[in-house]
Amino acid sequence: xxxxxxxxxxxxxxxxxxxxxxxxxxxxxxxxxxxxxxxxxxxxxxxxxxxxxxxxxxxxxxxxxxxxxxxxxxxxxxxxxxxxxxxxxxxxxxxxxxxxxxxxxxxxxxxxxxxxxxxxxxxxxxxxxxxxxxxxxxxxxxxxxxxxxxxxxxxxxxxxxxxxxxxxxxxxxxxxxxxxxxxxxxxxxxxxxxxxxxxxxxxxxxxxxxxxxxxxxxxxxxxxxxxxxxxxxxxxxxxxxxxxxxxxxxxxxxxxxxxxxxxxxxxxxxxxxxxxxxxxxxxxxxxxxxxxxxxxxxxxxxxxxxxxxx
Amino acid sequence: xxxxxxxxxxxxxxxxxxxxxxxxxxxxxxxxxxxxxxxxxxxxxxxxxxxxxxxxxxxxxxxxxxxxxxxxxxxxxxxxxxxxxxxxxxxxxxxxxxxxxxxxxxxxxxxxxxxxxxxxxxxxxxxxxxxxxxxxxxxxxxxxxxxxxxxxxxxxxxxxxxxxxxxxxxxxxxxxxxxxxxxxxxxxxxxxxxxxxxxxxxxxxxxxxxxxxxxxxxxxxxxxxxxxxxxxxxxxxxxxxxxxxxxxxxxxxxxxxxxxxxxxxxxxxxxxxxxxxxxxxxxxxxxxxxxxxxxxxxxxxxxxxxxxxxxxxxxxxxxxxxxxxxxxxxxxxxxxxx
Numbered sequence: 003x004x005x006x007x008x009x010x011x012x013x014x015x016x017x018x019x020x021x022x023x024x025x026x027x028x029x030x031x032x033x034x035x036x037x038x039x040x041x042x043x044x045x046x047x048x049x050x051x052x053x054x055x056x057x058x059x060x061x062x063x064x065x066x067x068x069x070x071x072x073x074x075x076x077x078x079x080x081x082x083x084x085x086x087x088x089x090x091x092x093x094x095x096x097x098x099x100x101x102x103x104x105x106x107x108x109x110x111x112x113x114x115x116x117x118x119x120x121x122x123x124x125x126x127x128x129x130x131x132x133x134x135x136x137x138x139x140x141x142x143x144x145x146x147x148x149x150x151x152x153x154x155x156x157x158x159x160x161x162x163x164x165x166x167x168x169x170x171x172x173x174x175x176x177x178x179x180x181x182x183x184x185x186x187x188x189x190x191x192x193x194x195x196x197x198x199x200x201x202x203x204x205x206x207x208x209x210x211x212x213x214x215x216x217x218x219x220x221x222x223x224x225x226x227x228x229x230x231x232x233x234x235x236x237x238x239x240x241x242x243x244x245x246x247x248x249x250x251x252x253x254x255x256x257x258x259x260x261x262x263x264x265x266x267x268x269x270x271x272x273x274x275x276x277x278x279x280x281x282x283x284x285x286x287x288x289x290x291x292x293x294x295x296x297x298x299x300x301x302x303x304x305x306x307x308x309x310x311x312x
Numbered sequence: 313x314x315x316x317x318x319x320x321x322x323x324x325x326x327x328x329x330x331x332x333x334x335x336x337x338x339x340x341x342x343x344x345x346x347x348x349x350x351x352x353x354x355x356x357x358x359x360x361x362x363x364x365x366x367x368x369x370x371x372x373x374x375x376x377x378x379x380x381x382x383x384x385x386x387x388x389x390x391x392x393x394x395x396x397x398x399x400x401x402x403x404x405x406x407x408x409x410x411x412x413x414x415x416x417x418x419x420x421x422x423x424x425x426x427x428x429x430x431x432x433x434x435x436x437x438x439x440x441x442x443x444x445x446x447x448x449x450x451x452x453x454x455x456x457x458x459x460x461x462x463x464x465x466x467x468x469x470x471x472x473x474x475x476x477x478x479x480x481x482x483x484x485x486x487x488x489x490x491x492x493x494x495x496x497x498x499x500x501x502x503x504x505x506x507x508x509x510x511x512x513x514x515x516x517x518x519x520x521x522x523x524x525x526x527x528x529x530x531x532x533x534x535x536x537x538x539x540x541x542x543x544x545x546x547x548x549x550x551x552x553x554x555x556x557x558x559x560x561x562x563x564x565x566x567x568x569x570x571x572x573x574x575x576x577x578x579x580x581x582x583x584x585x586x587x588x589x590x591x592x593x594x595x596x597x598x599x600x601x602x603x604x605x606x607x608x609x610x611x612x613x614x615x616x617x618x619x620x621x622x623x624x625x626x627x628x629x630x631x632x633x634x635x636x637x638x639x640x641x642x643x644x645x646x647x648x649x650x
Binding site for chain 1: 362363364367370480481482483484533535536537538541542607
């Protein structure tokens, strides 16, 4: 009886290895504590290769109407040509901006609704992972207000272990004709944010989506500590403090952030304390501090060369 | 991790590969040398514990293998497999393909777009090898076979224009030097119209100058124009300026000598348009070289009293920079005395 059960289990597991619906746990994720220890969301793939950036769980199938697409494209053409002309005139001016010490550049302000449209607000309820809700609105002082309710209740679908996150992320930097681009902050040393928080700690995410699929989910994180008081604070965080994570997992092999390959910036509110949250943002910018000499805050051990992956 | 045993092991095929190509008489041995060189260089650039370097090394590998394989297929079509030569009976397409594939390997226009992105991902030492040593093998093949091919003139012209225009909008030092190497490629290719050995002289002088520049940037980990302009070390700034002006071909520095020779002989061959394009592109290159160093020399920078950093002595940088500074005068004196 036991032998039959073992044989049937091994047969089905071998069969399901090539079926992407089967859970593949410790071998690929490296957690060897318990065989049945699921993660936040169960991974349903049997290999490292990924077809697209969103992943199978969140991929939405939409039917496309090609005529509508073409009409939309023609409408956008005028704007894109105008953008292209501006790009070319800037390119052929051949005068790149060189910043001196103590120069800052404000990249995002939040004083109009059009500027808020450059940001996307998501929470776990949008992905059917929980019950939190959030919104990015214009506050009374004409600043951006990222507020909502963080709910840590776990939906009972048998797959999710932990829940409760809300996030705002800016749209990807774009060139003309919808080509993807990067924010080039190589000349700067610090990220500055003028914010008024509620005492919670938020997570800053600088996404550096790479060309190859293993680098699609590379995000550099650092914690944004806020004071709860009525006074505004200017958080000045050096880029050398940001640590690398991929899909929410902090990587063993750390790297300094490639400042010329930044695609998005985001702020996440997550944690184990449910309740309302509120973060008022005046501006987000970058700063060049001439006295900042730290290249990277995290040391890597000098390991022998036979240790793989480091 | 790039340890000394790895460097020792893979430097050998890197050097030997180029030497095999330069001394080979058959197509297959020349191709084999190129492949050996590639196999030696790839571990040197991909052992760095840096995802940017691994991305750059992957891009470099893909481009070089595509070029090598196309080079192999193109010379297999030639009639004389064992001797590197093309006869009158060879169809024009075969030398055309061979030159194009070797231009891909060199990073000459119009196949130059990979060079700045790859150079930016590499460390300074690997950048130096990429811009000096890796050029020698393909250039030697081009010089052996095609001393006077109109395609070389087109590639040289395009390289001069794209190298000068591309570097104008850059602030990253490695990208600037990559575009400058594309420009210098134009000079080396045009020197092949004159003689088979002049390109070797040019690349030798170019390697000295680029080594002295990289020796100034690398120990201080300078990767960006900002870091040069805010540098407080006046002696280092002067050395950087001297070397950059030498790279730009300005007399009385060493970099002027090879350019002078090429201009002289090209003008004797009545190639006025070629010389004009090369000179104008060099002038544009000189603009962005001086833009790197002028702000550190001419603009007033604040110096913190409380921040006392010990500036290391410039013992490594001085000898090569002195060669850049006095090389032209000493070589002219020796030539006149002889």
